Amino acid sequence: MPAILFITADQLRKDALGCYGGRAVATPHLDRIAQEGTVFDRAYTASPLCLPSRSSLLTGRYPRNHGAYSNFRDKPLSVDVPNLYQALGAEGYSVGHIGKCHYAPVPYSATGPDRTLPYDSFRDYYLSLGIEHLALQDDKQVSVWFYDDYARELEAASLLKGYRDAVWDQAARAVFPFPGPAEWHPDAWVGRKAREWTDSCDEERPMFAWVSFSGPHFPFDPPEEYLSRVDESLVGEPDVDPSEWAEPGRLHYQSFHGPSRGRMEGGGFHDRDPAYWRRLRHHYLANVALIDDQVGRLIAAAEARFGDDLVVVFTCDHGEMLGNHGFWGKRRCFYEDVLNVPLLLRRPGGAGGGTRTDRLTSLVDVFPTLLGHAGAEAVPGIDGRHLDSGGHRHVFAESERFQVVTDGLLKLVHAQVDDVVHTEMYDLTSDPRETHDVAGSPRYAEAQRDLQAAALRGLVDTALP
Numbered sequence: 001m002p003a004i005l006f007i008t009a010d011q012l013r014k015d016a017l018g019c020y021g022g023r024a025v026a027t028p029h030l031d032r033i034a035q036e037g038t039v040f041d042r043a044y045t046a047s048p049l050c051l052p053s054r055s056s057l058l059t060g061r062y063p064r065n066h067g068a069y070s071n072f073r074d075k076p077l078s079v080d081v082p083n084l085y086q087a088l089g090a091e092g093y094s095v096g097h098i099g100k101c102h103y104a105p106v107p108y109s110a111t112g113p114d115r116t117l118p119y120d121s122f123r124d125y126y127l128s129l130g131i132e133h134l135a136l137q138d139d140k141q142v143s144v145w146f147y148d149d150y151a152r153e154l155e156a157a158s159l160l161k162g163y164r165d166a167v168w169d170q171a172a173r174a175v176f177p178f179p180g181p182a183e184w185h186p187d188a189w190v191g192r193k194a195r196e197w198t199d200s201c202d203e204e205r206p207m208f209a210w211v212s213f214s215g216p217h218f219p220f221d222p223p224e225e226y227l228s229r230v231d232e233s234l235v236g237e238p239d240v241d242p243s244e245w246a247e248p249g250r251l252h253y254q255s256f257h258g259p260s261r262g263r264m265e266g267g268g269f270h271d272r273d274p275a276y277w278r279r280l281r282h283h284y285l286a287n288v289a290l291i292d293d294q295v296g297r298l299i300a301a302a303e304a305r306f307g308d309d310l311v312v313v314f315t316c317d318h319g320e321m322l323g324n325h326g327f328w329g330k331r332r333c334f335y336e337d338v339l340n341v342p343l344l345l346r347r348p349g350g351a352g353g354g355t356r357t358d359r360l361t362s363l364v365d366v367f368p369t370l371l372g373h374a375g376a377e378a379v380p381g382i383d384g385r386h387l388d389s390g391g392h393r394h395v396f397a398e399s400e401r402f403q404v405v406t407d408g409l410l411k412l413v414h415a416q417v418d419d420v421v422h423t424e425m426y427d428l429t430s431d432p433r434e435t436h437d438v439a440g441s442p443r444y445a446e447a448q449r450d451l452q453a454a455a456l457r458g459l460v461d462t463a464l465p
Helices: 028-035 050-059 084-090 120-128 149-156 160-168 186-200 224-229 253-257 274-306 363-373 442-463
Strands: 003-010 038-040 094-099 133-136 207-216 310-316 343-346 355-357 395-399 402-406 410-417 420-427
Touching: 003 274, 003 363, 028 274, 028 310, 028 343, 050 084, 050 363, 084 094, 084 207, 084 363, 094 186, 120 133, 133 149, 133 186, 149 160, 149 186, 186 207, 186 274, 207 274, 224 274, 274 310, 310 363, 343 363, 402 442, 410 442, 420 442
Parallel strands: 003 207, 003 310, 038 355, 094 133, 094 207
Antiparallel strands: 038 343, 310 343, 395 402, 402 410, 410 420
16 A cells, blocks of 8 residues: 655645746745646635635535534534544554644634643544544644644744744734744644654554645745745736725625625735735745745655655645735635645656646545545545546535535635625636626526536535435
8 A cells, every 4th residue: 555645735825836837936846746646727625714624625525514614613523524534544554644633613712912722622632533643733823822732842942932922913914934943933843743754654554644734824924034935026916906896795895895804814905005915925935935845855755765655645725815806815715716726646656647637626535535545445425536537517615604616617606794695606717807796697597507506406415315
């Protein structure tokens, strides 16, 4: 059985990578995975929120089917839902997770700038899902709010307070250089811990490692020296047309004009100047360079240990707006910036390498794909299918009171905020910027009915099987 490296970043735009056309920062190690494997051009996340998306990666199910559909409600992933850790452990794999888990809602209201709180119950819960080896860095902000494994080591190095102060500094607006040595950045720590485990894990058993970087998710905090890795002339400006937000009925009208009121984290374009957006994008891309370095070192360590008998999957939980349409963040976001994500698959020996495909895929497909490479039997009741099986007619992205269904050409959005229900539809072919809502248009009536029927079928299959 091959060793399996499942590598994820958090909130990563696919166009930040060279293999997807990015030019502002070099990503040679991720581009190498693309060159030696398959690039999926139409891969969609199962949710624009961290917790539901990660739970979908873990289970091969959409949020409606695994139940952990919210970052904010007490809806943790159940230990009774079959998952990657359990399934691969049952096949004899040594199962490790290094970095961010986020399978249970964070108690945000308990956090404060003057304290870091216990986190043992979260760590115990994650282990109960089937993880044998856990080195937990459960998000940049979580690591200053709570004592995960990284926070404890950061405090022992006398660096935790400085990072906590920077994260809570409202004047910085979530954009600042990491206040410590580069090797102590969360993503560098995750890379180091992953290499250590790769070098030391049980030689008698194949390895499964989910290596989960919490960058380039905000705060946008690369080490200072990584800023020079970005070509500032290619950082670009946010794609914003204020006239798009003249209609108060639009889902993200309030997000743009501010305050966002639960629609988007980084709403309110009007109170941020161009220099802020350039700085934010620059810092974001510098963090991508750091992650690429760590991926390169990790794959080198894995190849030294396992040779060509290695499966590598790289993706993220969702993307990031990065100023486009006037937002950063992703909450209740239907845009391609957030939903259409990078997905790379390198098979053992480089089989099928140097290919790319535009078939419609979803991150729920990662689960059955990894099980297939491990020789495990299929798990019943999942929504995903093996990435080599031909794709989907429709894919979905879901979270709390939010659903998107797309066939890759048209996209239908249904969202409820407070007591207001929003239905919007976009033609990705004629309107790739997603600025013109065509829901209710007679020209698109048949297509809208088809997408509504696909969404209804999925919900009926879940609620009334």
